[in-house]
Amino acid sequence: MTAAERVCAFLDEAQTYYLATVEGDQPRVRPFGTAMVYEGKLYIQTGKVKPVSKQLGENPKAEICAFCKGQWVRVTGKLLNDDRREAKVAMLEKYPNLKAMYDPDDGNTQVLYFEDAEATFSSFTAPAETVAL
Numbered sequence: 001m002t003a004a005e006r007v008c009a010f011l012d013e014a015q016t017y018y019l020a021t022v023e024g025d026q027p028r029v030r031p032f033g034t035a036m037v038y039e040g041k042l043y044i045q046t047g048k049v050k051p052v053s054k055q056l057g058e059n060p061k062a063e064i065c066a067f068c069k070g071q072w073v074r075v076t077g078k079l080l081n082d083d084r085r086e087a088k089v090a091m092l093e094k095y096p097n098l099k100a101m102y103d104p105d106d107g108n109t110q111v112l113y114f115e116d117a118e119a120t121f122s123s124f125t126a127p128a129e130t131v132a133l
């Protein structure tokens, strides 16, 4: 299992993670759930109309954090836009329920992937472990 696959499996199990972005000097955080590994990279999904998308366009630095079964992961890196249709299709195939709201050709659906990223797995009972994505 690659590091990206390990992080994605953790996010899948946690179901909800929290995505932090930066707006000027103000941190912004919100719940997210989408995650997939595509061409070896960890992807998330959003809508271009959302403030989160605008924030990432202006400053791609982001962190996500999720907690599950006594362990938490923090992923730090840049979230970069991938406008390829096939990447959007892959995301909607993983989350068919999203098809009620999103379409690869709607001009809104956006997928982004982590670049220059690392993930740290932590718990109260074991040393933290950091892996490159």
Ligand SMILES: Cc1cc2nc3c(=O)[nH]c(=O)nc-3n(C[C@H](O)[C@H](O)[C@H](O)COP(=O)(O)O)c2cc1C
Pocket: 016, 028, 030, 031, 032, 033, 034, 045, 046, 047, 050, 051, 052, 053
């Ligand atoms: C459990 C949960 C999972 C969510 N997953 C996503 C997601 O994967 N992508 C997304 O764009 N919005 C998702 N949302 C909705 C966002 O949290 C919401 O649109 C938020 O307002 C976006 O942040 P912004 O207002 O700063 O743009 C989710 C909400 C919840 C409660």
